Amino acid sequence: MGCFNITTNAGGIPYLSVSNVTVGTDAVDLALGFRRIAPVGYMTIRLATAIPADTTTTLPVTLTLNGTTRNLTLYDGTQATVADLIGGGVFAVFNDRFNGVLQLTSRTTA
Numbered sequence: 400m401g402c403f404n405i406t407t408n409a410g411g412i413p414y415l416s417v418s419n420v421t422v423g424t425d426a427v428d429l430a431l432g433f434r435r436i437a438p439v440g441y442m443t444i445r446l447a448t449a450i451p452a453d454t455t456t457t458l459p460v461t462l463t464l465n466g467t468t469r470n471l472t473l474y475d476g477t478q479a480t481v482a483d484l485i486g487g488g489v490f491a492v493f494n495d496r497f498n499g500v501l502q503l504t505s506r507t508t509a
Contacts, residue, residue: 413442420446422454427481429471430463438496441504449487456482462492462501469501479503 406414419430427450436442459478460471471479483503484490491505
């Protein structure tokens with residue numbers, strides 16, 4: 400049930416670093432690489448390399464995890480955008496692969 404081959408905090412929440420930021424014309428993808436992440440639960444993501452400052456802030460954000468790219472959403476189900484992740488830093492996400500939920504639970508904006 401736990402996560403394997405990744406760093407976790409004392410409570411078992413995965414701590415993942417973005418391995419690649421890809422700015423496209425339709426979205427900005429944050430690649431987390433292939434990880435053995437439990438299908439349901441929280442994760443902390445470190446955006447060590449900020450999304451480039453000249454990136455359009457209205458572009459949607461996707462996360463690639465376990466070889467699958469999914470839309471990152473906000474609490475109300477709307478698409479998270481670059482404006483929600485300004486700069487580098489750490490943010491929290493709730494993942495429920497069974498129900499298609501990948502939700503930003505904290506923001507890096509001021």
